[in-house]
Amino acid sequence: MFMDGFTCCQIFITNSPVNYEEIVTRKEERNDKYKSEAATARMASSRKVVEFFYDVVSPYSWLAFEVLCRYRNVWNIDLKFKPAYLGGVMHGADNRPPAVVPAKFLYMTTDLERVSGYFGIPLNPPSNVFEAMFEKGTLNAMRFVTAVAEKKKEGDVLEKVSRELWKRMWSTDKDITEPASLTEAGLKAGLSANELEEILTLSKSQPIKDKLKSVTQEALDYQCFGFPFTVCHVNGKTELFFGSDRFEIMAHYIGEKWVGPHPEKPTSKIPRKCLEHRPRIQTGIFNRSHIRLR
């Protein structure tokens, strides 16, 4: 399985030496840019602004997404979803996907099973992870999500469509590249057949391709190198959080309280799982379909 994956997947290697002075200068420029952006955000709203950059190819992004959805009315935040293209971020940041290191891939498989239980999200990796993530990819899917974001600026359709795509790829092992697949996801999210036809056409248009590119570039302008990537603007300052293990610190930074992945049931009240009750992992593919998404 590893060999097939490695012959298929793209490896981004940087040969350029790291220039530390340049990094410090870029950081200073970035901070100046953030100050003015944060000032604008502050003038526009007294709430804390949280920008969430994600791609449905990323399972950890699904975890972070669900947590932010659960906390959006618990924390005093203005949550902005930023669908972007992880492949573009990898390329722009000269980074490579973590899965190319066999030990990392193995670790992530184990870790995803554990966090799936903790976060209450039914994660099941696709049967051919490398094919799904690298050969097929998510460019069409993220263009589709971008089109939904443009067409449906109000309401929770963007949230529902994103979730349906994650469920297809990371729970039920279904395709998300074909128009029929995207249509099925859209219908489940509550879009009508007519709306879907319009959105599918829109998703292939130049303005939508450009929009996805520009949101991806926004992430890169924050020096993003992977997803999920959460940008918090609070009191004129900006802080960045990579991954789905930073909520406790994020909460502290934005002056809120983290009570675990289920704010409606704070951690101290959830019966704690003990190791001996966990199902055995078989060759890294695990079945969590018995977990219902809230």
Added chain:
Amino acid sequence: MSSSRKMFKLFYDVTSPYSWLAFEVLCRYRNVWNIDLKFKPVYLGGIIRGSGNTLPGLNPNELLYMVSDLILLSKYFGVPMFRPSDLSKKDSLNAMRFVTAVAERDKEGDMLERVSIELWKRMWRTHQDIIQLASLTEPIKDKLRSVTQEALEYKCFGLPFIVCHVNGKAEVFFGSDKFELMAYLFGEKWMGPYPNKPTATM
């Protein structure tokens, strides 16, 4: 109901600032979670090479992120580090051989902990040079190699790497941000960076 005894192995290198955070937290939780904590000094360079990984911080965007991440974390965890921008410049082979020698000499006491903390402070707080030792014996070099190999056998690819033996099973964790998950898996309580301080508990 008292906590069951758990054995945790912390694989670390003093060139890894996140290892320092994990080290401090585990020391604070040692008695709270009833942990038999075993310190396993290894050589990060050996881990990276052995797993086919690349050093963190070689990617400019990742490096920039780690610098601001460490500034936030060092404040939150109360482990002050200054100028974490010097990441990825330091090779630690000599330092870790020295730490290994201390571990071999002082198996029962806390000299290993104290030396490790001193070296972390020198590297990440005061920015003094790490002690250069004149000669280190072959057995010490072999010992460092073998502990590094032990980590690689757990499929380690970076540091800190924590192996938890609980209820007859081994669970592995990479990084210093998995303590909340550990608490959930082992039936313990995560109370934030200061378990003995009366703060709002989770």
